[in-house]
Amino acid sequence: MSTPITIFWFRRDLRIEDNAxxxxxxxxxxxxxxIFIFDKNILDKLSNKKDARVEFIHDxxxxxxxxxxxxxxxxxxxxxxxxxxxxxxxxxxxxASVYTNHDYExxxxxxxxxxxxxxxxxxxxxxxxxxxxxxEKDEVTxxxxxxxxxxxxxxKKWKALLAIxxxxxxxxxPKQNRFLQLSPTKIPSLEDIGFEKSGIAFPAxxxxxxxxxxYKEKRDIPSVAxxxxxxxxxxxxxxxxxxxxxxxxxxxxxxxxxxxxxxxYHMISWQFPHINQHKSFKPVYDEIQWRNNEAEFEKxxxxxxGYPIVDAGMRELNETGxxxxxxxxxVASFLCKHLLIDWRWGEAYFAEKLLDFDFAANNGGWQWxxxxxxxxxxxxxxxxxxxxxxKFDPELNYIxxxxxxxxxxxxxxxxxxxxxxxxxxxxxxGMTLKKTID
Numbered sequence: 417m418s419t420p421i422t423i424f425w426f427r428r429d430l431r432i433e434d435n436a437x438x439x440x441x442x443x444x445x446x447x448x449x450x451i452f453i454f455d456k457n458i459l460d461k462l463s464n465k466k467d468a469r470v471e472f473i474h475d476x477x478x479x480x481x482x483x484x485x486x487x488x489x490x491x492x493x494x495x496x497x498x499x500x501x502x503x504x505x506x507x508x509x510x511x512a513s514v515y516t517n518h519d520y521e522x523x524x525x526x527x528x529x530x531x532x533x534x535x536x537x538x539x540x541x542x543x544x545x546x547x548x549x550x551x552e553k554d555e556v557t558x559x560x561x562x563x564x565x566x567x568x569x570x571x572k573k574w575k576a577l578l579a580i581x582x583x584x585x586x587x588x589x590p591k592q593n594r595f596l597q598l599s600p601t602k603i604p605s606l607e608d609i610g611f612e613k614s615g616i617a618f619p620a621x622x623x624x625x626x627x628x629x630x631y632k633e634k635r636d637i638p639s640v641a642x643x644x645x646x647x648x649x650x651x652x653x654x655x656x657x658x659x660x661x662x663x664x665x666x667x668x669x670x671x672x673x674x675x676x677x678x679x680x681y682h683m684i685s686w687q688f689p690h691i692n693q694h695k696s697f698k699p700v701y702d703e704i705q706w707r708n709n710e711a712e713f714e715k716x717x718x719x720x721x722g723y724p725i726v727d728a729g730m731r732e733l734n735e736t737g738x739x740x741x742x743x744x745x746x747v748a749s750f751l752c753k754h755l756l757i758d759w760r761w762g763e764a765y766f767a768e769k770l771l772d773f774d775f776a777a778n779n780g781g782w783q784w785x786x787x788x789x790x791x792x793x794x795x796x797x798x799x800x801x802x803x804x805x806x807k808f809d810p811e812l813n814y815i816x817x818x819x820x821x822x823x824x825x826x827x828x829x830x831x832x833x834x835x836x837x838x839x840x841x842x843x844x845x846g847m848t849l850k851k852t853i854d
Contacts, residue, residue, distance in 0.1 A: 420512035421447040421596055423505065426491070427524075429517045429547050429653035430476035432483050432588065436547040439586035441515035442594045448515075449596040450484065451505065452477050454495040454609050458523075468614035468737050468771055469648075474606050475618070476654050481603055489595035495609045498527055502534060511540050517547035517653075520682050521775045522692035548653055549679045550661055551577060553686050556679070563687040564680075565697075565790040571676045578665070583658045616737050616771070619645035621655050623663055632670040638728075638740035639813035644671075645738065647772025650678070681780035684790055691779055694760050701788030704848045707756040712831055716751055717765055719819070722830035723801045725809060726750045728818035737771035742808055748785035749799040754837040756844060759786035787845070795845040798838050 422445035424438050430452075432438065441448050459470065481491050494501040505511065514535055519528060532542040546552050556574050557563055564570035606612060623644045627634075634642030649655040657675065664672040685691055696702045715721050719730035729743035739747070744766075751762045763782040767773050783789025787797075809815055812822075821827050 418510045419447055420510050421445070421449050423509075423511055423514045424448055424450045425514060425516040426450060426452045426477075426480070427516060427519060427653075428651070430473065430480065431654050431656065432480060434585050434656035434659060435517070435588070435653075436586050437515050437517040437543075437545040439588050439591075440543070440545055441513075442588055442591035444515070445513070446594050447596045448594055449509070449598070450480070450489075450491040451501075452480075452491055452493050453498055453501045454493065454604070456495065456497050457527075459609060459611075464768070465610060466612050466614045468616040468618075469652075469773070470609070470611045471606060471614050471616075472618055472648060472771065473652060474603075474609075474611075476652060478603055481600065484595060485600040487592055487595055488597050490598045490600045492601055493603055495604055498531055499534060502531060506535075506538055506540070511535075511538075513541045513543060515543050515545070518544050518552065520548075520552070520686055522689070548650075548657060549682050550574075550583065550657060550675065551679050552682065554683075556683065563683065565684070567677065567680055567791045570680050570683075571673060574676050574679065583662050583665075585656070585658055618771070619648065619738075621646070621649045623655075623660055625663075625667065628664060628667045628671045631668045635670070636742045636808050638743050639809060639811075639817070643741065647738075647770075647774075651772045651774045677780075678774075678777055681776040684780060685776040688790075691783070692775075694763075694779075696786075696788035697783050697790050697792075698788050700849060701786065704758075705844060706758040708758055708761070709755065712755050713751075713757055713761055715828075715831055716747070716755065716757070716762075720828050721750070722828045723750065724812075724815040724819045724822040724827075725801050725805045727822075728815045731818045733766075733769050737769060739770070740814075742804075743814075744781060745785060746799050746801060746804050748782055749793075750801060752782075752786040753798045753841040754832050754834070756841060759783065759788065795849065796842060798841055800834060800838075802834065 422441050424441040429435050429437065462470070477491065477493060484490050494504065496504070519525065528544065535542050551574060554563070556570060556577060564573070623646055627642065627644055630642065634640055646655060646660060650657055650660070661672065661675045664675060684697070688697060691697055716726070717730065719727035719734065721727055725743065726747050729739050729747045733739040748759070748762055751757050752759045759782045763778060766778055766782070770778070780789060784792045787793055787795035805815070815822055819827070
């Protein structure tokens with residue numbers, strides 16, 4: 417019988433440093449083999465074979481592969497479904513246990529349940545740990561144990577809990593000789609898994625201290641570098657959320673609040689699983705009679721609405737995979753309220769395009785804009801794109817960058833008139849919400 421080994425399964429935690437599940441695996445076993453699965457269940461659904469997120473993951477895995485090679489070990493990489501991958505692994509190795517970090521998305525929860533059951537049938541234990549958030553599930557609740565649905569009291573409790581518990585880090589350095597000693601395996605190329613390079617440049621994985629310090633003053637100005645752009649790194653775990661939260665706590669409470677919002681939305685998706693089925697947090701909003709005009713939706717997607725601030729945001733997204741957070745709110749409000757298009761259409765488009773797409777945050781943001789979510793903007797709050805422009809891009813620097821033709825005759829006329837769209841939105845929302853009250 418070969419020596420029993422422990423598998424560590426990388427997923428949304430693509431780093432060796434300060435990785436909770438990896439730390440616990442190395443503490444528990446002297447023979448740890450890291451693995452990564454390019455999941456065909458996910459990749460086969462991606463129609464864009466230049467999806468930058470797949471390239472980003474591939475780059476992160478390549479870095480881990482090199483780090484492990486320097487330690488005399490390797491990472492086993494499999495391109496298959498998770499079930500088939502573990503069938504291959506259990507036939508190849510004498511596996512005593514599998515360690516990983518929690519996944520909170522619907523697909524991840526169902527996948528882990530199947531893997532846990534499959535491994536249990538072979539006498540292999542499956543252990544999972546908290547890693548991608550500071551507080552999860554029911555760690556931050558009201559005094560009666562019920563979940564918060566409003567951010568401000570949640571954030572106060574979150575900060576109080578942080579003051580008590582602090583932020584723990586996980587240093588694997590003393591145990592890094594416990595990786596299984598193997599010759600480096602070959603990494604499949606992007607082409608091997610059916611993808612190509614995107615041409616998109618990825619943001620740095622370090623948080624600029626000056627940006628965090630000035631975050632309160634500059635975060636709402638889309639024309640300046642006032643945000644960290646760490647979203648993709650937090651999404652795939654190439655940086656530790658604990659490291660970023662520690663840095664934010666000492667430099668900017670407003671920036672720290674962004675970390676708390678992230679935890680808040682993950683908590684909401686856990687406590688209220690119906691939103692994972694793309695249902696409104698407030699069920700009454702599923703009764704709204706959306707117009708869902710496909711031609712108008714296509715113009716919104718292409719950045720051709722005739723509203724420069726909206727079009728700038730959509731063009732930035734389409735070209736870079738990023739959109740400034742203030743502009744995300746403006747374009748989302750415009751789609752739901754000016755055009756009366758179901759927020760789920762916008763949610764799906766962002767899910768396809770955003771480098772930092774994260775279900776909990778994306779769903780939370782869209783439901784906030786539509787008025788259907790927890791702690792959402794009230795239905796009668798309708799962003800005026802012209803006033804938003806005056807407030808956040810007064811010199812039109814952001815608009816000039818992304819919509820240089822906005823003053824030319826070639827630029828399209830607005831597809832809706834703001835005042836009429838606002839009136840129509842209030843009527844449609846009002847009728848639906850009035851019915852439920854009656």
